[in-house]
Amino acid sequence: MIEAKNLTKDYGNFRAADNVSFTVEKGDILGFLGPNGAGKSTTMKMLTGFLSPTGGTGVIGGNDIQQNPLEAKRLFGYLPESGPLYTEMTVKEFLTFIAEIRGYHDKDAAESVIKRAIKICHLKEVRNQTIETLSKGYRQRVGLAQAVLHDPPCLILDEPTDGLDPNQKREVRKLITSMAKQKAIVLSTHILEEVDSMCNRIIIIANGKVIVDSTPDGLREKHPGKSLEDIFCDLTTSQKGS
Ligand SMILES: Nc1ncnc2c1ncn2[C@@H]1O[C@H](COP(=O)(O)OP(=O)(O)O)[C@@H](O)[C@H]1O
Numbered sequence: 001m002i003e004a005k006n007l008t009k010d011y012g013n014f015r016a017a018d019n020v021s022f023t024v025e026k027g028d029i030l031g032f033l034g035p036n037g038a039g040k041s042t043t044m045k046m047l048t049g050f051l052s053p054t055g056g057t058g059v060i061g062g063n064d065i066q067q068n069p070l071e072a073k074r075l076f077g078y079l080p081e082s083g084p085l086y087t088e089m090t091v092k093e094f095l096t097f098i099a100e101i102r103g104y105h106d107k108d109a110a111e112s113v114i115k116r117a118i119k120i121c122h123l124k125e126v127r128n129q130t131i132e133t134l135s136k137g138y139r140q141r142v143g144l145a146q147a148v149l150h151d152p153p154c155l156i157l158d159e160p161t162d163g164l165d166p167n168q169k170r171e172v173r174k175l176i177t178s179m180a181k182q183k184a185i186v187l188s189t190h191i192l193e194e195v196d197s198m199c200n201r202i203i204i205i206a207n208g209k210v211i212v213d214s215t216p217d218g219l220r221e222k223h224p225g226k227s228l229e230d231i232f233c234d235l236t237t238s239q240k241g242s
């Protein structure tokens with residue numbers, strides 16, 4: 001469903017993403033893991049068509065993001081790293097605006113998808129508040145609500161639990177896990193326990209390169225006696241300066 005094909009991005013002489021490839025099928029939650037600056041956001045921006053690659057491409061449900069952007073964009077929801085803009089809008093106004101952009105021109109149809117997104121993301125009590133007045137946890141849920149609004153088969157989530165407190169993290173993880181069966185999901189994170197609790201697949205990226213494509217259990221089997229955190233640190237520090 002989601003395919004990164006040799007995605008590469010150069011900023012001047014600096015290669016932020018280097019030949020990144022992976023595929024995610026329906027039912028998968030892929031944890032896209034890497035230290036800060038590893039190239040996670042850059043890869044996700046290319047995959048979703050928000051940044052043009054130096055090389056390679058993204059394919060969503062068979063549609064190349066560069067050749068068929070409209071078809072591809074219908075099939076995924078994207079939570080960008082910066083969270084929702086238009087903070088002067090209320091939650092309801094923002095989601096109404098997004099519904100309009102996504103082609104829900106019929107008022108009843110729009111109402112129904114907005115209601116559903118508000119319900120799934122537990123936003124009912126803040127729906128008439130402006131986004132700027134919301135806590136980080138609620139803002140992140142607004143970001144998720146816009147990503148799931150059109151009930152896409154694919155979700156691409158850039159650090160969905162970043163900046164949340166433990167309770168909020170747990171809520172958002174539950175929310176994502178509850179959608180997993182019907183969707184192909186890739187989420188970036190630098191939190192190991194998150195990958196362990198949610199993801200059936202794991203990709204580790206360091207210095208723009210994929211250095212591991214495995215499962216949490218597969219990784220532990222390969223490095224017996226070590227925690228995921230130890231493995232992650234060993235693998236990513238040994239990459240430094242290479
Ligand atoms: N617009 C840009 N111009 C130059 N360098 C950038 C730009 N965006 C990101 N980078 C660099 O690319 C690298 C990867 O960044 P990013 O993809 O945001 O990493 P991550 O999301 O894994 O933390 C970092 O070293 C970052 O400083």
Ligand SMILES: [Mg+2]
Nearest residue numbers: 040041042081
């Ligand atoms: Mg990032």
